[in-house]
Amino acid sequence: MSNITNQSLSEILESIKSKKISSLELTQAYIKNIENAKKLNAFVTTTFDQALENAKKFDNEPNNEQLLSGIPLAVKDLFCTENVKTTAGSNILNNFIPSYESTVTKNLWNNGAFLLGKLNCDEFAMGSSNETSFFGNVINPIGDRLVPGGSSGGSSSALAADLTPATIGTDTGGSIRQPASFTGTVGLKPTYGLCSRWGIVAFASSLDQAGPMTKTVNDCSIMLEAMSGFDDKDSTSINKKKESYSKNLKDNIKGLKIGIPKEYRVDNMPKEIDELWEKGKRILKDLGAQLIDISLPHTKYALPTYYIVAPAEASSNLARYDGVRYGHRSQKGKDLIEMYENTRSEGFGDEVKRRILIGTYVLSSGYYDAYYLKAQKVRQLIKKDFDDSFTKVDAILTPSTPSSAFKIGEKTNDPVSMYLNDIFTVPVNLAGLPALSLPAGLDKQGYPLGLQLVGKALDEQKILNIGYAFEKNCGYKNEIKKWWS
Amino acid sequence: MSKEKFDYFINGEKGKYEVVIGLEVHAQVLSNSKLFSGSSTKFGADPNKQVSLIDSAFPGMLPVINEECVKQAIRTGLGLNAKINNYSVFDRKNYFYADLPQGYQISQYKNPIVGEGKVLLDMPYGSKEIGIERLHLEQDAGKSIHDMDPSSTYVDLNRSGIALMEIVSKPHLRSPDEVNAYIKKLRTIMRYLGTCDGNMQEGSLRADVNVSVRKVGDKNFGTRCEIKNVNSIKFMQMAIEYEANRQVELLEDGKKIDQETRLFDTKKNETRSMRSKEDAHDYRYFPDPDLLPLKLEQKLIDDLKKSLPELPDNKKERFIQEYGLNSYEANVLVSEKEISDYYEKVAKLSDKKLAATWMMGDLFAMLNDKGLNISNSPISAKNFAELVQSIKSGEISGRIAKEVFEIMVESGDNPKKIIESKGMKQQSDPKELEKIINEILSKNKDKVDQYKAGKEKLFGFFVGQVMKLSGGKANPQLTNEILKKLLKG
Structure with missing residues (x-):
C-alpha cells in the first residue's frame, strides 16, 4: 500500500479497478508525496481539496469503464484549467485564472481523471532546463542541483519523484522528450495535429504539440489515447478516427526496418551517448528488426531554422500579453505605449524577451526574406528528408539528447549551448512527426539517458510498439532515492 | 442621351x-x-x-x-x-x-x-x-x-x-x-x-x-x-x-x-x-x-x-429590352434591388413606360420628402399599378391622378376606391361634354366672335372654362376635339 505511488499508471489502474485501493487513498498518497517534495519546486499550484472531492465522488460512484478511472493527475501549467490559476511559468500570467478548460485536459477528465495540481515549466515553454520559470527552477529528483530538463521540467520531475502517476507536457522543440530523457521517463511528442492546441498557452503555433509523459510505454499509450482526438476548435487538428493505442500495443517488431541517420553523430558528443545508441540498435536487431543506414542531409540546418521559426511565431503569439484585458498590468507609465513597455518589461523574463526580439527581427521588413522565408524553405527540405527516409524505413532511432542532465546554472549564461540541447529533437517538430523518448541507460555519473524513436505522421502505434518491445528487453529501471523528503 | x-x-x-x-x-x-x-x-x-x-x-x-x-x-x-x-x-x-x-x-x-x-x-x-x-x-x-x-x-x-x-x-x-x-x-x-x-x-x-x-x-x-x-x-x-x-x-x-x-x-x-x-x-x-x-x-x-441573383448591369439591359426604358430610366430603377423589384411588380400590372415616369417622378419625390425608402412606401406596388392604369385608360387625368396619389399616401387606400368615392372619374361622355361646352360658348359669345375673327389664342381660355365647370374632370383630349368642332360650326 505504502508504495502504490511508485507503480506505473497501468498497475495503479488495476488496483483501482479491483478495489485494492480507493481513489481517495491514492489521492491522499500523492498529496503526501507532494507535500514532502517542496524542495523539488515541481508545482506552481496544487488543487488538493478539489482532488479529494473528485476522488470521493469517484469512490461513491465508480466508473471503471474509463481509460483513467479515478486517477489524480498533475499537468503542466501551460494547459488552461477552468477556475484554476494558469501561469505558463510567467509573471505576466501570475494572477490569471481561466474561465475555460483546454481540450486536452478536458479529454483527460472525461476519461475519469481529475486535477491534482499545475506543474512548473519554463516561462511560456521557452527553455531546456526549467530555469526560465518565474516560479524558480525545478530540481531533478535524480540528484540535487541537477536540472530536470525543459520546458516540461515540472512534469518530468513530478513524474520521476512519484508526485503524479502520469502527466502531460507540451513539446515545441523537445520540451517533452528532453526532460523525459533527463529523468529516466517515457515522453511522446505526437504527430502535429493529433492533440488539440485549444486552451494551451501558445508558444510557436506551427510546432506546439501536447503529449504524454509516463513511467512506461504502456502508460504512454493509455494517456495518448485519452488526451488525443479531433477538435473542431483547432483548425490544425487532424480529423481522423480515434485509435486504441493501449489495446493494440504489441511487442512483436520482427521485420520492421529501423533507420539509423548518420547525421545524428555530432561532434563532441560524449562517448556514452554513442554507446547507448549502439545498445539500442543491438536490442532492436535482437528483436528481429532490420537496421538500415539512412541520411537526413538537412539535419544540421534544423536548429538555426527552429530558432527563426519558433521565435517569429512566439513574438506574435505573445503580443496579446499587453496588460489591457488580463494578467499583469504595470501601474507605471503616462500613456498606452508606456503602459505596454512597463507591463511587458516587468511581466516577461530574459529568455522570453530574447526570443521576442529575435522573432520581431526575423519578421521585420528587409529581413523577412533572408530569415523567415528562407527558414520556411529549409523546413520543407527537412520535412522532405524524413519523407524520403520513410519510404525505406518504418521508424528512425536516434539519441534523445546530446548529453545527460546538467547542473543548475551551468548553461544559463550561454544560450546557444542551451539551445544545442534540442539538436536531436527539433527536426521532428519542424517535420510535424511523432517521436518517443525512451529511458535506455545511465551515463558514468549515473544520470539517465534516452533514445528517440521517430515515426511517420500518425504512426504513433508503431513507435509505441517498438518502444514497448525495447522497454521489455532493455532492463532499464529508475532507481531514485527520495533524498528530498 | x-x-x-x-x-x-x-x-x-x-x-x-x-x-x-x-x-x-x-x-x-x-x-x-x-x-x-x-x-x-x-x-x-x-x-x-x-x-x-x-x-x-x-x-x-x-x-x-x-x-x-x-x-x-x-x-x-x-x-x-x-x-x-x-x-x-x-x-x-x-x-x-x-x-x-x-x-x-x-x-x-x-x-x-x-x-x-x-x-x-x-x-x-x-x-x-x-x-x-x-x-x-x-x-x-x-x-x-x-x-x-x-x-x-x-x-x-x-x-x-x-x-x-x-x-x-x-x-x-x-x-x-x-x-x-x-x-x-x-x-x-x-x-x-x-x-x-x-x-x-x-x-x-x-x-x-x-x-x-x-x-x-x-x-x-x-x-x-x-x-x-x-x-x-x-x-x-x-x-x-x-x-x-x-x-x-x-x-x-x-x-x-x-x-x-x-x-x-x-x-x-x-x-x-x-x-x-x-x-x-x-x-x-x-x-x-x-x-x-x-x-x-x-x-x-x-x-x-449559379445561385447568384441577377446583378444590376444585367438587369439594366433587361429593363431596356423588356420594358422599353431608356438607359437613364433603367439605371435609376436598378440602383436598388428593392426599387427594381417594386418597378417590376408595377410594370407587370400596368403601362411599363408610364409606370417608370410616375415612379421616378411623384413616388420618389414623396419618399424623399418623407425620408422613406421604397420598402416602407405607404403605396403598395399593386395600388400604384392601378393608379398608373387609371391614367393610361383615361379614367382620370394626370392632374386628378396627382390628387388621388396624395390621398393614397395619406390613407394607403386603393385608387379605384378613392376615385369612385370622391367622384373623381374623368368626364369622357361626348354628350355630357358637349352640354358643358355649349354652355360655356353661349356665355361668352363675344370671345367666340373674337376667336372666329382670328384670335386663336382664346382656345386655351375655353378649355380652362370647361375644366373649371367640370371640376377638372373633363377629358382633355375629348374636350379639345369637341371644342374645335363646335367653334368651327
Whole structure:
C-alpha cells in the first residue's frame, strides 16, 4: 500500500479497478508525496481539496469503464484549467485564472481523471532546463542541483519523484522528450495535429504539440489515447478516427526496418551517448528488426531554422500579453505605449524577451526574406528528408539528447549551448512527426539517458510498439532515492 | 442621351492637372457571426456584450474560419467579375493597439481570396470601367473611446473580429463624381448579392482614399497620399477636393509631395498628416500558423456562381429590352434591388413606360420628402399599378391622378376606391361634354366672335372654362376635339 505511488499508471489502474485501493487513498498518497517534495519546486499550484472531492465522488460512484478511472493527475501549467490559476511559468500570467478548460485536459477528465495540481515549466515553454520559470527552477529528483530538463521540467520531475502517476507536457522543440530523457521517463511528442492546441498557452503555433509523459510505454499509450482526438476548435487538428493505442500495443517488431541517420553523430558528443545508441540498435536487431543506414542531409540546418521559426511565431503569439484585458498590468507609465513597455518589461523574463526580439527581427521588413522565408524553405527540405527516409524505413532511432542532465546554472549564461540541447529533437517538430523518448541507460555519473524513436505522421502505434518491445528487453529501471523528503 | 465631356481638372499657373484616385473600401460582411468566432455581429448592442474569448484573445484561444464569410467574399468577387483564387492564405498583421486584442489583425496579404475584377460606372460622359485589384478578408478591430473619461480610454470589443472585405480598386478614378458613382455601384452590387448592407452610418462601409495629381498627359503617377478611414461619400469627395488642391499648390510652388498617411478633419474640411512614410508601421506580415491555407473547390465556386441573383448591369439591359426604358430610366430603377423589384411588380400590372415616369417622378419625390425608402412606401406596388392604369385608360387625368396619389399616401387606400368615392372619374361622355361646352360658348359669345375673327389664342381660355365647370374632370383630349368642332360650326 505504502508504495502504490511508485507503480506505473497501468498497475495503479488495476488496483483501482479491483478495489485494492480507493481513489481517495491514492489521492491522499500523492498529496503526501507532494507535500514532502517542496524542495523539488515541481508545482506552481496544487488543487488538493478539489482532488479529494473528485476522488470521493469517484469512490461513491465508480466508473471503471474509463481509460483513467479515478486517477489524480498533475499537468503542466501551460494547459488552461477552468477556475484554476494558469501561469505558463510567467509573471505576466501570475494572477490569471481561466474561465475555460483546454481540450486536452478536458479529454483527460472525461476519461475519469481529475486535477491534482499545475506543474512548473519554463516561462511560456521557452527553455531546456526549467530555469526560465518565474516560479524558480525545478530540481531533478535524480540528484540535487541537477536540472530536470525543459520546458516540461515540472512534469518530468513530478513524474520521476512519484508526485503524479502520469502527466502531460507540451513539446515545441523537445520540451517533452528532453526532460523525459533527463529523468529516466517515457515522453511522446505526437504527430502535429493529433492533440488539440485549444486552451494551451501558445508558444510557436506551427510546432506546439501536447503529449504524454509516463513511467512506461504502456502508460504512454493509455494517456495518448485519452488526451488525443479531433477538435473542431483547432483548425490544425487532424480529423481522423480515434485509435486504441493501449489495446493494440504489441511487442512483436520482427521485420520492421529501423533507420539509423548518420547525421545524428555530432561532434563532441560524449562517448556514452554513442554507446547507448549502439545498445539500442543491438536490442532492436535482437528483436528481429532490420537496421538500415539512412541520411537526413538537412539535419544540421534544423536548429538555426527552429530558432527563426519558433521565435517569429512566439513574438506574435505573445503580443496579446499587453496588460489591457488580463494578467499583469504595470501601474507605471503616462500613456498606452508606456503602459505596454512597463507591463511587458516587468511581466516577461530574459529568455522570453530574447526570443521576442529575435522573432520581431526575423519578421521585420528587409529581413523577412533572408530569415523567415528562407527558414520556411529549409523546413520543407527537412520535412522532405524524413519523407524520403520513410519510404525505406518504418521508424528512425536516434539519441534523445546530446548529453545527460546538467547542473543548475551551468548553461544559463550561454544560450546557444542551451539551445544545442534540442539538436536531436527539433527536426521532428519542424517535420510535424511523432517521436518517443525512451529511458535506455545511465551515463558514468549515473544520470539517465534516452533514445528517440521517430515515426511517420500518425504512426504513433508503431513507435509505441517498438518502444514497448525495447522497454521489455532493455532492463532499464529508475532507481531514485527520495533524498528530498 | 447627349454626352457631356469629362472636365474635372485643376488649373494651375504651370499647367492643367488631373486627379488620380484609388480606393480601399472596407465592407462589413453580412453574416450572423464573426470571421473566426461565433459571436454575434448585430449592430447596436451594449459595449462588450458580443465578445467571445477568441475575440478578446485569451491565452490558448484559436481562430476557426466562418465558412459563410468565405462564401460571402466569393459571391462578392463573382459580382465584381473577378477571379476567385482557389488558394488563399490568412496572414497576421502585427501591431499594438488597445482595441486590437491579439496584437495582430488576421488579414490576407500575398494571397487574397479574390483577384482582379472590374466595375462599370455610368457617367454623363459615357460608361467607364474601373479595375478591381483584389478583395481580401480580414478582421475588424474593436473601438477605443477616448471621450468618456478625462484620464482613461474605454475599449468596446463588439466589433473586434467582425469580418470585413477590403476591396482595392486600381487607380482608375479621376474625380469626386466618379468616386461617388463607384461607391454607389459597389454598394448596389453588394446589396443585390446580400453580402454587405452598405450602411455607412453604422460603419458597414468605409474607405481609405489614395489621391495623387499629375499634369494632364503625364504617363507617370504622382506621389500619393492616403486618407484614412473616411465614412461617407460626401466626406470622401470633400477630402479628395481638398487633398488634390493641396497637392497642386505644393507642385505649383515647386515643392515635393511627401508620401504619407493623412486624416480628414470633417469639422475643418481639411486633411492633415497622420504619419509619414518613415514612421509607417512595420507590420511584420507572416502566414497565421493557427490557420491552414484556404483551399476552395471549384465546385463550390461554380455552385455559388449559379445561385447568384441577377446583378444590376444585367438587369439594366433587361429593363431596356423588356420594358422599353431608356438607359437613364433603367439605371435609376436598378440602383436598388428593392426599387427594381417594386418597378417590376408595377410594370407587370400596368403601362411599363408610364409606370417608370410616375415612379421616378411623384413616388420618389414623396419618399424623399418623407425620408422613406421604397420598402416602407405607404403605396403598395399593386395600388400604384392601378393608379398608373387609371391614367393610361383615361379614367382620370394626370392632374386628378396627382390628387388621388396624395390621398393614397395619406390613407394607403386603393385608387379605384378613392376615385369612385370622391367622384373623381374623368368626364369622357361626348354628350355630357358637349352640354358643358355649349354652355360655356353661349356665355361668352363675344370671345367666340373674337376667336372666329382670328384670335386663336382664346382656345386655351375655353378649355380652362370647361375644366373649371367640370371640376377638372373633363377629358382633355375629348374636350379639345369637341371644342374645335363646335367653334368651327
